[in-house]
Amino acid sequence: MTTSVERFRELLAIPTVSHADEADVDGSAFDAFAAALERLYPLVHEHLEVEVAAGHSRLYRWKGASAEDPLVLMAHQDVVPVVEDEWHTPPFEPTIVGEGADAAIHARGAIDDKGALVAILEAVESLLADGFTPERDVYLAFGHNEETAGDGAGAMVDALDERGVRPGLVLDEGGAVVDGVIPGLSVPTAMVGVAERGIMTVLLTAREDGGHASTPPRTPATARLARAIDRLHRNPFPVRLADPVRAMLSTVAPYAPQPLRALFSHLGLTAPLVVRAFGALGPEMRAIVRTTAVATQLSGAPGENVLATSARAAVNVRLLTGDTVEGVTARMRRVIADPRIELEVRHASEPSPVSPWRGAAWRRLARAVGDTLGSDVVTTPYLQLGASDSRWFTRISDHVYRFTPFHLTRSERDALHSHNERIRVDVWTRGIGFYRALLADS
Incomplete structure (x- = not known):
């Protein structure tokens, strides 16, 4: 009998790699993945309606007693590319390393995000085998290009929006149960993202006439570009506590040792001190208290002895809740302070709306965490640092x-x-239990 782990490993072995250039994507891998899902989860494909969006994204509907306030469980099929020489085991030959509690499946996508996708299907398949019918409709939304364009999720939202579907709870990838992320905290925390930062790419371009590198101008395009990047680096965005971060600190305050407990419990007075401390505590803590901007790609002349007619840098920007694309772009112009540097905004999306950390939907999540992942786990809101397909669903759900x-x-x-x-x-198997509990709790 095929076990859940064997099914998981089979799906991990299919290289559903996404690329920024769609021409580089192997569509046959996604076709093979879809065929494997249908074979491995026969009850899901017998009892749930399924439709394909944007080529390979898969939207399932599990009809419940009511169509009101449905639950949407999300995950994505695609994984990021690999550099095989860096891996200890082949990334698409899922290998179990270790024994007992330390046994781990090594493979691309084990966590991001086939771990969740397969756990969801395992939970649904097992509930169907038990004869369970949900009180409300359940949708499974499995995008195929979350790591790049994300328009697969967008197409699924378009379809739901046209039908007037307004989910009462949407759950996508994001935070996890972690230890020690918040300084001084000894209890494990379930970090539930109630919002995520916005994202955009800003292309900086410096131009000049070009020519031979033996006779450079006083300030060539490459030097002007480097100066612009350096100014952005030396003038980071100001730090502040966004509402989700305040809520996170207030939630964990009772579990923090002194003096952190007092600091987190009285943020009306201590916020300036806390935010400055977080700004000095490493990349993760800095990223939750400010908008970040970092140059990630550089290009210049085509030859070593040629002056660049245009020198370019791509700057990846992640916008803190409360900032806007327009405001961030204006600040970057002021900081660079060089009208000869062109700024072009690409792929911009505003920070997501903030979902409530009170009410029925939140309590449902917290119950599932406590019942399956540990009664000592503290469920807390937090600000997700990366972007996910969930941003599309904020259009149809609060x-x-x-x-x-x-x-x-x-x-x-x-x-x-x-x-x-x-x-x-x-x-991973405890994660299956979480999804079962969430589905069974109306």
């Missing part, structure tokens, strides 16, 4: 959350989008 029900170590989180991505087997 209750959009980002949480992956896995207890992850720091090294496991660091392996996302890197080499040796992995998930412990018992951690």
Whole structure:
């Protein structure tokens, strides 16, 4: 009998890699993935309606007793590319390393995001086998290009919007159960994203006439571009506590040691001190208290002895809740302070709306966490640092959350989008229990 772990490994072995250039995507891998889903989860495909959007995204509907306030469970099929030489095991030959509680499946997508996708299907398949029917409709939304364009999720939202579907709860990938992320906190925390930062790319371009590198001008295009990048680096965006971060600190305050408990409990007075401290505590803490901007790609002349007629830098910007694309772009212009540097905004999206961390939907999530992931786990709102397909669903729901029900170590989180991505087997199977509990709790 095929076990859940064997099904998981089979799906991890299919290289559903997404690329920024759609021409580089192997569509046959996604076709193979779809065929495998239909074969491995026969009850899901017998009892749920399924439609395909934008080529490969898959939207399932599990009819319940009522169509009002449905639950949407999200995950994405695609994974990021790999550099195989960096891996200890082949990334698309899922390998179990270790024994007992340390046994872990090593493969691209083990966490991001086939771990959630397969756990959801395992939960639904098992509930169907038990004869369960949900009280409200359930949708499974599995995008195929979350790592790049994300328009697969957008197409699914368009379809739901046209039908007047207004979900009462949407859950996508996001935070996890973690230890020690918040300084001084000893209890494990389930970090549920109630909002995510906006994202945009700003292309900086410096131009000149070009010519031979043996006779450079006083300030060539490359030097002007470097100066612009340096000014952005030396003048970071101001730090502040956005509402989701305030809510996170207030939630964990009772579990923090002194003097942190007092600091987190009285943010009306202590916010300036807390925000300055967070700004000095490393990349993750800095990223939740300010908009970030970093140059990620550079280009110049085509030859070593040629002056660049245009020198370019792509700057990746993540907007803190409360900032806007327009305001951030204007500040970047002021900081660069060089009218000869052209700024072109690409792929811009505003920060998401903030979902409530009170009410029925939030309590439903917290119950599932406590019942399946540990009674000592504190469920807390937080501001998600990365972007996800969930941003599309904020158009049709006010209750959009980002949480992956896995207890992850720091090294496991660091392996996302890197080499040796992995998930412990018992951690993954507990995630199946979380989705079962969430589906069964109306």
